[in-house]
Amino acid sequence: MMKNKLGWHMPALRSEKPQGIREALDSLAKAIGVRISNINLSGLYTHKFRGLPDHPEVSFRTYYTATYLSGKISQPADKNTEYHWVEANKALPLLHFDFMKQQIGPILREPKKVWGGTFLINWENDQFKNSEIIENIYQLGGN
DSSP states (O other), rough: OEEEEEEEEEOOOOSOOOOOOOHHHHHHHHHTTEEEEEEEEEEEEEEEESOOTTOOEHHHEEEEEEEEEOOOOOOOOOTTTOOOOOOOHHHHHBBBSSHHHHHHHHHHHOEEEEEEEEEEEETTEEEEEEEEEEEEEEEEOOO
């Protein structure tokens, strides 16, 4: 997991490089200091925003599961960010945002399924206010 000034989150992947999903996830893992395999889509959630005039578009958030192969976590140059291994059963209470807990909960309980849903993320005066589920979490695929 990743810890920054806002609290605990899942590591985020943002890329401006022309790369595929597996290549991008391998790149993220490498930056953290680990190697992974068996990458599987586990969640595809939609975020709509209210109160962010410069962010009218919808954001798609994806979650993946993978198998750890090797490596030791290395910390980023940014001293405001840390990476830590956290046992799955201890991860949810640490997460800063409730919508992340709601999204990751089904993945931890039933990781062979793919989950979806839509959340409205509310901001006020450039500060996160709260979130609402506007499309209930549902199974998109998997067993």
